[in-house]
Amino acid sequence: MPNQIASLDFNDTFLSIDHLKASFPGYNIKVTVDNPALQKPPFRITFPLRGGKGKKRKEEDGNEEKTEEAKTLIVESHVIPNRGPYPYNQPKRNTIQFTHTQIEAIRAGMQPGLVFANFYIQGFLLALNQLFEKIMALDIDERHLLRLGHGEEELETEKDFSRYGRVNYVLGRRLELLREVGRLQESLGVPGDVSYTCETAGHFFLYQVMSRWEEYISKVKVKGGKLPDVADVSSFFPFHQYFVNAPQPIFKGKSYEEDMEISEGCFRHIKKIFTQLEEFRAFELLRSGLDRSKYLLVKEAKIIAMTCTHAALKRHDLVELGFKYDNILMEESAQILEIETFIPLLLQNPQDGFSRLKRWIMIGDHHQLPPVIKNMAFQKYSNMEQSLFTRFVRVGVPTVDLDAQGRARASLCNLYNWRYKNLGNLPHVQLLPEFRTANAGFLYDFQLINVDDFHGVGESEPNPYFYQNLGEAEYVVALFMYMCLLGYPADKISILTTYNGQKHLIRDIINQRCGNNPIIGRPNKVTTVDRFQGQQNDYIILSLVRTKAVGHLRDVRRLVVAMSRARLGLYIFARVSLFQNCFELTPAFSQLTARPLQLHIIPSEYFPAIRQNGERPSHQVHVIKNMPQMANFVYNMYMHMIQSTRHYRQVSSLINFGKHLKTAHGPQCNGITPVWNADECLLQKDCGQILKRWLNTLIRF
Numbered sequence: 001m002p003n004q005i006a007s008l009d010f011n012d013t014f015l016s017i018d019h020l021k022a023s024f025p026g027y028n029i030k031v032t033v034d035n036p037a038l039q040k041p042p043f044r045i046t047f048p049l050r051g052g053k054g055k056k057r058k059e060e061d062g063n064e065e066k067t068e069e070a071k072t073l074i075v076e077s078h079v080i081p082n083r084g085p086y087p088y089n090q091p092k093r094n095t096i097q098f099t100h101t102q103i104e105a106i107r108a109g110m111q112p113g114l115v116f117a118n119f120y121i122q123g124f125l126l127a128l129n130q131l132f133e134k135i136m137a138l139d140i141d142e143r144h145l146l147r148l149g150h151g152e153e154e155l156e157t158e159k160d161f162s163r164y165g166r167v168n169y170v171l172g173r174r175l176e177l178l179r180e181v182g183r184l185q186e187s188l189g190v191p192g193d194v195s196y197t198c199e200t201a202g203h204f205f206l207y208q209v210m211s212r213w214e215e216y217i218s219k220v221k222v223k224g225g226k227l228p229d230v231a232d233v234s235s236f237f238p239f240h241q242y243f244v245n246a247p248q249p250i251f252k253g254k255s256y257e258e259d260m261e262i263s264e265g266c267f268r269h270i271k272k273i274f275t276q277l278e279e280f281r282a283f284e285l286l287r288s289g290l291d292r293s294k295y296l297l298v299k300e301a302k303i304i305a306m307t308c309t310h311a312a313l314k315r316h317d318l319v320e321l322g323f324k325y326d327n328i329l330m331e332e333s334a335q336i337l338e339i340e341t342f343i344p345l346l347l348q349n350p351q352d353g354f355s356r357l358k359r360w361i362m363i364g365d366h367h368q369l370p371p372v373i374k375n376m377a378f379q380k381y382s383n384m385e386q387s388l389f390t391r392f393v394r395v396g397v398p399t400v401d402l403d404a405q406g407r408a409r410a411s412l413c414n415l416y417n418w419r420y421k422n423l424g425n426l427p428h429v430q431l432l433p434e435f436r437t438a439n440a441g442f443l444y445d446f447q448l449i450n451v452d453d454f455h456g457v458g459e460s461e462p463n464p465y466f467y468q469n470l471g472e473a474e475y476v477v478a479l480f481m482y483m484c485l486l487g488y489p490a491d492k493i494s495i496l497t498t499y500n501g502q503k504h505l506i507r508d509i510i511n512q513r514c515g516n517n518p519i520i521g522r523p524n525k526v527t528t529v530d531r532f533q534g535q536q537n538d539y540i541i542l543s544l545v546r547t548k549a550v551g552h553l554r555d556v557r558r559l560v561v562a563m564s565r566a567r568l569g570l571y572i573f574a575r576v577s578l579f580q581n582c583f584e585l586t587p588a589f590s591q592l593t594a595r596p597l598q599l600h601i602i603p604s605e606y607f608p609a610i611r612q613n614g615e616r617p618s619h620q621v622h623v624i625k626n627m628p629q630m631a632n633f634v635y636n637m638y639m640h641m642i643q644s645t646r647h648y649r650q651v652s653s654l655i656n657f658g659k660h661l662k663t664a665h666g667p668q669c670n671g672i673t674p675v676w677n678a679d680e681c682l683l684q685k686d687c688g689q690i691l692k693r694w695l696n697t698l699i700r701f
Contacts, residue, residue: 003112004047004049004111004112005110005111005112006046006047006048006049007044007045007046007047008044008045008047008107008110009042009043009044009078010041010042010043010044010045010106011041011042011094012041012042012091012093012094012139013041013043013094013098013103013106014041014042014043015041015094015095015097016040016041017031017036017039017040017043017075019097020041020043020045020075022100023098023099023100023103024073024100024103025100026071027071027072027073028071028072028073029073029075030072030073030074030075031075031076031077032074032075032076032077033077038077039077040077041077041093042077042078042080043075043076043077043078044075044076044077044078045073045074045075045076046073046074046075046076047073047107048070048071048072048073081261081264081265081268082261082262082264082265082268083265083268083269083272084246084265084266084268084269084272085243085246085247085250085262085265085266085269086246086247086269087247089265089269091139092137092138092139093139094138097427099402099403099404099426101400101401101402101403101404102402102404104400105117105400105402108400109329109359109361111359112358112359113359113360114360114361114362115359115360115361115362115400116362116389116392116393116397116398116399116400117361117362117363117364117399117400117402118364118365118366118393118399118400118401118402131305131331132145132147132161132305135303140303142159142169143166143169143170143173143300144300144301144302144303145161145166145301145302145303145305146161146163146166146296146297146301146303146304146305147161147162147304147305147306148163148297148304148305148306148310148314149306149307149309149310161305163293163296163297164289164293166293166296166300166301167283167289167292167293167296170280170283170292170296170300171283173276173280174198174277174280174283177201177273177276177277177280178195178196178197178198178201178277179195180273181194181195181201181204181273181274181277182194182195183242184209184239184242184270184273185204185208187239187241187242187244188208188209188212188238188239188241188242190204190208194208197281197284198277198278198280198281198284199281199284201274201277202274202277202278202281205271205274209270209274212238212239213238213267215238216236216237216238216263219232219236220232220233220236220260220263227256228256230253230254230255230256230259231253233251233256233259233260233263234250234251234253234259237251237263237266239266239267239270242270243266250262250266251263279299279300282295282299283295294321297321297323298321298322298323298324304325308336308337308340308341308343308344309340311343311344311347312340312343315343315346315347318347318348319347319348319349322349323347323348324348324356325347325348325356325357326356326357326358326359327357327358327359327360327361328344328345328357328359328360328361329361329363330344330360330361330362330363330364331363331364331534332363332364332533332534333362333363333364333387333388333389334364334365334366334368334370334387334389334390335364335368335369335370335371335387335533335534336371336387336388336389337371337373337384337387338384338386338387338388338391340371341387341388341389342388345357345360362388362389362392364387364389366387366389366390366393367419367420367556367557367560368533368557368560368561369530369533369555369557369558369561370385370386370387370390370557371384371385371387372385372530373385401421403421403422403423403424404423404424404425404426405417405423405424405425405426405429406425406426406428406429407536407564407567408429408564408566408567408568409429409435409445409567409568409613410425410429410430410435411445411446411613412445412446412563412566412567412568412570413425413429414591415446415563415564415570415588415591415592416559416560416563416564416588418587418588419556419560419587434568435568435613436612436613437608437609437610437611437612437613438609438611438612438613438614438615438617439539439568439569439609439613440486440487440488440602440605440606440607440608440609440611441482441483441486441601441602441603441605441606441607441609442569442571442600442601442602443600443601443602443617443621444595444600445568445569445570445613446566446569446570446571446572446592446595447570447571447572447592447595447596447599447600448572448574448576448589448592448593448595448597449475449571449572449573449574449597449598449599450574450575450576450577450597450598451469451471451472451475451573451574451575451626451627452471452575452626453471453547454470454471454474454627454628457470457471458471458547458548458575459545459546459547459548461501462501463501465499465501466499466500466501467499467501467502467545467546467551468499468501468502468505468545469502469505469543469545469546469547470505471627472502472543472544472545472573472574472627473502473505473506473509473543474509474627474631475573475627475630475631476495476506476541476543476573477495477506477509477510477513477514478627478630478631478633478634479541479571479599479630480493480495480510480514480520480523480541481513481514481520481634481638482601482603482630482633482634482637483539483607484514484519484520484521485519485520485634485637485638485641486603486605486606486607487606487607487608488539488607490520490521490522490523490524491523491524492524492537492538492539493523493524493537493538493539493540493541494523494524494525494526494527494532494537494539494540494541494565495523495525495526495527495540495541495542495543496527496528496529496532496540496541496542496543496562496565497527497528497529497542497543497544497545498528498529498543498544498545498546498551498552498553498558498562499528499545499551500528501545502543502545503526503527503528506526506543507526510522510523510526519638519641523541524537525537529542529558529561529562529565530558530561532561532565533561535565536565536566536567537565537566537567538566538567538568538569539566539567539568539569539570539571540565540566540569540570540571541571541573542562542570542571542572542573543573543574544572544573544574544575544579546575546578547575547578548578549578550578550579550582550585553579553582553585554582554584554585555584556584556585559584559585559588563588571599572592576593576597580593596623598623598624598625599623599624599630600621600622600623600624601621601622601624602617602619602620602621602622603622603633603637604619604620605617605619
């Protein structure tokens with residue numbers, strides 16, 4: 001495009017100069033400084049701009065020198081200014097080593113225009129709450145984040161990102177900053193109540209803080225090319241008393257330049273307080289929550305999340321408010337209706353006849369489920385289920401296809417990477433301990449479990465298209481209870497199914513079996529595969545329901561979604577004879593059926609496991625043949641745990657009673673009170689004998 005930006009600041013995208021060089025294969029990297037010690041991130045890169053010459057002219061001028069220039073990147077390292085002496089002032093840095101394909105996607109997204117990113121099964125395709133958590137982990141102030149629409153209530157974060165939640169945050173933050181102003185006033189010995197409002201704080205900054213800073217600069221600035229004494233930078237500094245709670249000493253005393261940068265960083269910290277208070281001043285003038293939320297939307301928020309549906313419903317209100325934006329990032333764009341895709345582009349009035357929109361980034365995976373169209377005529381004959389993203393991909397518009405996933409174990413990725421071209425794994429999938437460790441209590445990290453008819457019944461259909469399978473539902477809940485009894489966190493487990501009827505049946509069984517049990521609890525989610533698209537969890541238990549016909553799982557896109565939701569463990573319950581004969585599902589089910597079709601568990605191995613993935617277990621492996629056996633096994637395991645807990649409490653109380661007697665009677669008790677280990681007692685089969693010995697000891701005493 002003619003309006004390409006030549007120089008781009010990649011901030012902390014690159015971890016080192018070596019990472020930068022590996023991210024641009026085929027390019028010559030020219031660094032502006034030769035000293036390796038100074039070649040540190042953040043980096044600013046200047047790219048060669050492509051000329052607009054015709055094809056013939058290009059052939060004439062295509063000499064080696066110009067080709068060399070077109071392949072040369074100029075890299076400049078720059079230093080982020082000091083932000084203050086406190087640890088929280090230090091910028092949060094990126095820790096992910098992006099691949100060169102991801103870097104290409106980031107580079108394309110920084111340029112103006114339309115960008116298509118086939119992100120496949122990347123960790124970027126997360127639920128909105130996970131995206132917000134990742135944004136907060138970066139160097140972005142959370143006051144700039146806002147969520148609009150009813151979905152704001154569904155965010156599973158500790159913080160409230162709705163409009164009124166953000167208003168409350170700003171009001172609370174305002175009080176914190178005013179307290180800091182009061183502390184600064186006290187340190188400077190200024191009389192009066194300057195920390196009452198944002199307005200009085202602004203006057204205090206202008207007449208008291210700035211005057212002292214300007215006087216300080218006049219004393220320590222370079223005069224006549226002569227550097228002042230290093231000690232003067234610290235001795236004349238007017239805010240020593242305010243920064244007394246910062247890590248000491250503030251000034252190093254090694255060089256003039258270093259100490260001046262520290263002093264300027266301290267002033268930046270103070271100035272930021274008053275800058276934020278000036279932004280929050282409007283909240284003192286606006287009295288209603290509605291007015292405050294509108295101001296927050298238009299003036300404060302920089303990252304605003306909403307659905308396309310909410311954008312359509314509130315377009316008139318947003319345009320009236322003067323809502324303006326330059327960039328749109330459309331996530332899961334392959335699952336959005338074509339007509340809905342255009343609505344977010346029209347939420348602002350044009351300026352001078354032109355839209356101010358500069359970038360439109362579409363992120364999606366056309367190999368996963370399309371938009372939901374319930375009317376079959378519209379879906380098939382009108383092709384309304386085709387998203388705009390999919391249309392562009394089909395007509396050959398260039399896309400950035402990410403070629404590595406960072407969500408799941410490599411073994412789990414093999415279940416669906418056949419659907420993509422050259423989909424590999426990011427390095428951390430092989431290196432992080434959570435991916436290298438085996439799933440506690442399981443022989444395999446993924447397994448397909450065959451489920452036969454229960455009491456002669458497989459799938460049932462109480463209402464049209466309301467498919468249920470009682471045998472699979474009971475088996476799924478029994479496995480969930482087993483995992484919780486081993487110590488798995490319930491929120492790390494999600495139960496998925498391919499039909500709404502089965503979803504409701506599983507929820508009913510959970511309510512009956514373990515919903516109100518504090519030892520077990522409820523899974524993170526019980527929902528359908530379609531509703532879980534774009535989300536993930538560590539462990540997924542999947543029920544395929546059908547026993548007579550494959551049903552809509554024959555759609556390979558739904559299969560890809562189902563297989564790609566798990567990070568560490570995937571356990572599928574199905575009628576194997578039905579699904580393994582389906583041609584469309586063969587690439588995945590050929591891998592699943594290569595392992596035993598009966599559940600292999602290791603009940604004596606508790607979470608978290610020490611055993612490495614693929615390592616032979618040292619404990620006995622139990623083979624579960626059917627659902628009744630699993631249900632009975634979990635019941636016995638639960639009762640044994642309850643009884644053991646009771647014995648443990650009884651023995652612990654007796655030990656405490658014995659210690660109390662020894663403390664009360666002193667030397668008289670020496671040599672009489674035995675010392676018993678409560679954990680040892682639990683390992684004994686006959687705890688009654690231990691209790692009897694304890695009672696005899698107490699009676700003798």
